[in-house]
Amino acid sequence: MPIEEDEHGTYIFNSKDMNMLPYVDKVAQAGIDSLKIEGRVKTAYYAAVVTNAYRRAAELYAADPLNFAPPQELLDEVWKVSHREYFTGFYYEDPNTQHMADSTYIREWDVCAVVEQCDQQGNAVLRHKNKFFANDELELLTPGRPARTVRLENVRNGEGEPIELANVPHMTVLAKLPCRVEPLAILRRKK
Numbered sequence: 001m002p003i004e005e006d007e008h009g010t011y012i013f014n015s016k017d018m019n020m021l022p023y024v025d026k027v028a029q030a031g032i033d034s035l036k037i038e039g040r041v042k043t044a045y046y047a048a049v050v051t052n053a054y055r056r057a058a059e060l061y062a063a064d065p066l067n068f069a070p071p072q073e074l075l076d077e078v079w080k081v082s083h084r085e086y087f088t089g090f091y092y093e094d095p096n097t098q099h100m101a102d103s104t105y106i107r108e109w110d111v112c113a114v115v116e117q118c119d120q121q122g123n124a125v126l127r128h129k130n131k132f133f134a135n136d137e138l139e140l141l142t143p144g145r146p147a148r149t150v151r152l153e154n155v156r157n158g159e160g161e162p163i164e165l166a167n168v169p170h171m172t173v174l175a176k177l178p179c180r181v182e183p184l185a186i187l188r189r190k191k
Contacts, residue, residue: 016085016086016087016103017083017087018086018088021053021054021070021075021077023088023091024054024068025061026091028061035054035058037050037051043082045111046082048141048184049077049141049186052144055144071146077147079106080108080109080147081109084105107191108191109190110129110130110189112128112129112130112138112187112189113126113166113173113187114127114186115181115187116172116183118180118181118182119180121180122178122181123175124177124181126172127170127172127173128168128169128171128172128173129169131166132165132166133166134165134166135151137151137189138150138151138188138189139187139189140181140186141187141188142181147188150178153175153176154174154175155174155175156173156174157171158173
């Protein structure tokens with residue numbers, strides 16, 4: 001592979017992230033039946049969100065290949081993880097657009113907490129990740145489902161004392177969710 005340098009330096013690796021989610025139908029029609037989601041040096045949140053989005057898109061395509069049209073809420077999911085500018089690799093774009101002047105990450109959403117356990121009534125034990133207030137509207141992300149907006153009720157610290165703000169890294173937060181959710185469900189909010 002020839003290595004060339006311009007006034008900005010040498011580019012060996014890509015400085016954009018690939019997003020083929022809107023084209024899952026075209027990918028499948030090309031005969032590709034397996035996708036690799038990049039996970040190396042990515043967070044568990046990134047892997048969960050992106051894998052969930054592609055899985056749901058693949059299921060929509062499999063259910064009705066002739067009318068595949070992923071809903072906007074599904075297309076929006078990959079924008080809720082830390083990412084560089086998206087492009088479609090060498091599939092649709094001019095290869096000269098691959099390199100950018102910088103490779104700055106875009107991060108507009110924060111993971112606030114991860115569900116550790118939750119009973120049938122929605123009483124949950126959460127592990128704090130980023131600051132949130134008791135009255136914040138948060139998005140609840142669970143596998144195989146669209147994200148939904150929730151407001152936590154009865155927010156308390158690990159000792160059961162009411163709190164208005166969760167801001168201690170990795171603190172235990174007790175709260176009431178609107179329903180039972182599986183462990184590892186994610187609560188996030190737009191910055």
